[in-house]
Amino acid sequence: MDDCIIIGGGPAGLTAAIYLSRYHLKIRLFDCGSSRAALIPCTHNHAGYPDGISGLDLLAAMRAQAEQYGTVREAAKVTSLRPIEGGFAARIGDREVRARSVLLATGVINHRPPMPDDVHDAALANGQIRYCPVCDGYEVTDKRVAVYGTGEHGAREALFVRSFTRDVTLIAPDRHDLPPEQIDQLEAAGVVRVEGPATDWRLEQDHILLATPKGPLKFDSLYPALGSHSRSELAVEAGARADPSGCLEVDDHQRTSLPGLFAAGDVAKGLDQISHAMGEAGVAATTIRNMLNAERPLWR
Structure with a gap:
């Protein structure tokens, strides 16, 4: 034994x-x-x-x-x-x-966003998808960053990332589910809120692109906040x-x-x-x- x-x-x-x-x-x-x-x-x-x-x-x-x-x-x-x-x-x-x-x-x-595996894996290797702002928030300093999620967890992560860059967008998988106090915090921090769903995920040079009902969006990095x-x-x-x-x-x-x-x-x-x-x-x-x-x- x-x-x-x-x-x-x-x-x-x-x-x-x-x-x-x-x-x-x-x-x-x-x-x-x-x-x-x-x-x-x-x-x-x-x-x-x-x-x-x-x-x-x-x-x-x-x-x-x-x-x-x-x-x-x-x-x-x-x-x-x-x-x-x-x-x-x-x-x-x-x-x-x-x-x-x-x-x-x-x-x-980690729960992954709904994107093709090949796109996800390439984006992860290139730093266009990141899962840990505690580990690598410094690397997105002053860059254009999306957080994919909603609710308490998504809002909390978006506000955490906001301490590294002014340009943060919180994208909901469907519709945002946020209590009024979190909406107030996000607005005070200048975090943009976008409703989902996000589709047509793809990479272009150093950026990750996706489509939303609001139109196409482009970011330097995206953090899934899906638990x-x-x-x-x-x-x-x-x-x-x-x-x-x-x-x-x-x-x-x-x-x-x-x-x-x-x-x-x-x-x-x-x-x-x-x-x-x-x-x-x-x-x-x-x-x-x-x-x-x-x-x-x-x-x-």
């Missing part, structure tokens, strides 16, 4: 793998290859990389570091997780792997509690409500940032080590 199974090969999962391997624990990391970090063309927000680093390069460096200390990584998807006596059993294909503890670092999936889906199903099915949004409930040491099951990164409620996910993973890994040591001393 392994000491810990890590599910998820993004920054949180790999940070935990580095910590746990350096604690001389026997761990196994399962990575189905769908980390959101892999989609980052270049981040300038991650400390230590003044010239920026791509998500793929960051993940590759972290994988190499984890494997240097003995992490066993499998490119496979865990399809179920269940508590057993003394730990957990994870199913991968037609086999089960057992461990004394589990760390879930499966992240979330995300938390990939917490494995933990919930095993018996852990999640909040109404699907994020797992954890304590200050990243322990879920199910003893022995931990969560770190975007799958747990918090700031969706690489640095934050890595910090949570360090806390979780150290708590796992101390828990296992209390059960059976880890003397060498």
Whole structure:
């Protein structure tokens, strides 16, 4: 039986793998290859990389570091997780792997705007579609920016982006659904409101173009503000509690409500940032080590 199974090969999962391997624990990391970090063309927000680093390069460096200390990584998807006596059993294909503890670092999936996949992927690679103004709002300073969404979340994101540029347009997927106080805030900030639907999405040189009932519009960048889906199903099915949004409930040491099951990164409620996910993973890994040591001393 392994000491810990890590599910998820993004920054949180790999940070935990580095910590746990350096604690001389026997761990196994399962990575189905769908980390959101892999989609980052270049981040300038991650400390230590003044010239920026791509998500793929960051993940590759972290994988190499984890494997240097003995992490066993499998490119496979865990399809179920269940508590057993003394730990957990994870199913991968037609086999089960057992461990004394589990760390879930499966992240979330962004809801995408209704555009063709090829247009979306090209726009994301070029910086014409951006998902995180906390990460890269600086890059749209004084540019023409759209926020695609409505309601409290859409308005809040539009007002956040407004601190980087005066030219912000909030585009509704259909009709805007905004309370009067948010309308007042948007108008005071000079955020333009446009009703949807948006169609005919396309790229032209350095811009993203779309059609609306108001007419064609062109922007330097567009932020979808459509929320995300938390990939917490494995933990919930095993018996852990999640909040109404699907994020797992954890304590200050990243322990879920199910003893022995931990969560770190975007799958747990918090700031969706690489640095934050890595910090949570360090806390979780150290708590796992101390828990296992209390059960059976880890003397060498």
